[in-house]
Amino acid sequence: MSDLLKIIGNVHRPTLGEEIPLSVFRAFRLYSGMYLKELMGNRGAVVLFQNAGRELGKAVGKTVPRADLKSYLEEIEAFVKDSKIGLLLPERVEEEVAVFRLEECITCSGMPNIGERICHFEVGFVAGVLENFLKRRVKAYETKCNAMGEGVCEVKLELKDAQNN
Numbered sequence: 001m002s003d004l005l006k007i008i009g010n011v012h013r014p015t016l017g018e019e020i021p022l023s024v025f026r027a028f029r030l031y032s033g034m035y036l037k038e039l040m041g042n043r044g045a046v047v048l049f050q051n052a053g054r055e056l057g058k059a060v061g062k063t064v065p066r067a068d069l070k071s072y073l074e075e076i077e078a079f080v081k082d083s084k085i086g087l088l089l090p091e092r093v094e095e096e097v098a099v100f101r102l103e104e105c106i107t108c109s110g111m112p113n114i115g116e117r118i119c120h121f122e123v124g125f126v127a128g129v130l131e132n133f134l135k136r137r138v139k140a141y142e143t144k145c146n147a148m149g150e151g152v153c154e155v156k157l158e159l160k161d162a163q164n165n
């Protein structure tokens with residue numbers, strides 16, 4: 001999967017460059033989500049996006065030094081900011097539970113209330129990052145989302161005894 005990161009990093013667009021309008025990313029994301037939901041049901045679509053995000057989180061986690069959890073998370077926060085995914089802010093990180101806010105979320109920030117939480121990929125990403133550090137499966141939930149009218153994107157993680165997820 002980290003090979004995939006290298007592969008997609010090769011961009012050759014001499015005229016158009018590397019940047020795209022965020023609305024294009026969101027269109028890809030939400031139209032895919034809508035179609036997947038139709039195809040696999042809500043639960044299936046959530047799991048698919050979340051697990052894809054987990055893989056990315058693990059791949060990114062492997063590129064980051066891991067002396068201790070605090071400095072590891074700081075590296076991840078810098079990556080999330082530099083990649084303009086959002087501003088990842090640890091709300092609480094404890095033995096069994098961690099809560100992160102994702103301000104200015106790439107997917108949902110500024111979106112009106114559409115009555116559902118939609119940032120399954122981001123949730124998976126944060127879970128994958130923690131999984132890479134802790135070397136075990138963690139359960140993850142989106143507990144707030146701008147698309148649900150909750151004013152922020154928030155991820156809650158269960159860090160203990162969650163191998164069966």
Ligand SMILES: [Zn+2]
Pocket residue numbers: 102105106107108109118119122145146153
């Ligand atoms: Zn979000």
